Amino acid sequence: MTNTLTAQAYKDQRDMTMAAGVTGYLTKPLDIEALPGQVEFYLNGGRDQVDAQAMAQAQTRYTQEVVNRLESRIRDLEDINNQLRRLDKMKDTFIQLTAHELRTPLT
Secondary structure (H helix, E strand, C coil), X not given: CCEEEECCCCHHHHHHHHHCCCCEEEECCCCCCCHHHHHHHHHCCCCCCCCHHHHHHHHHHHHHHHHHHHHHHHHHHHXXXXXXXXXXXXXXXXXXXXXXXXXXXXX
16 A cells, blocks of 8 residues: 655646556645544555546556656766766776786886
């Protein structure tokens, strides 16, 4: 059971959250009188209902957002890896030059 308590009362945000696997979605400000009943509902295994079409659309958007974030992170990691490879080559060149200078007698 995973419930969300948020100030985001937009239907699209609710659908996206439910598509991510949340079972309940409560928005602020809380209705203090209704809260105990809502908590009991969720504790007894209750789930908020979402329109099937809205859920399918939200799942598609959620999946696309995850894919976009992963692709962005992969690009970032590839850039960082390329920088590390350049630095490694610079280090190797420096070590080679230093080793050569150390082997060469002073004249």
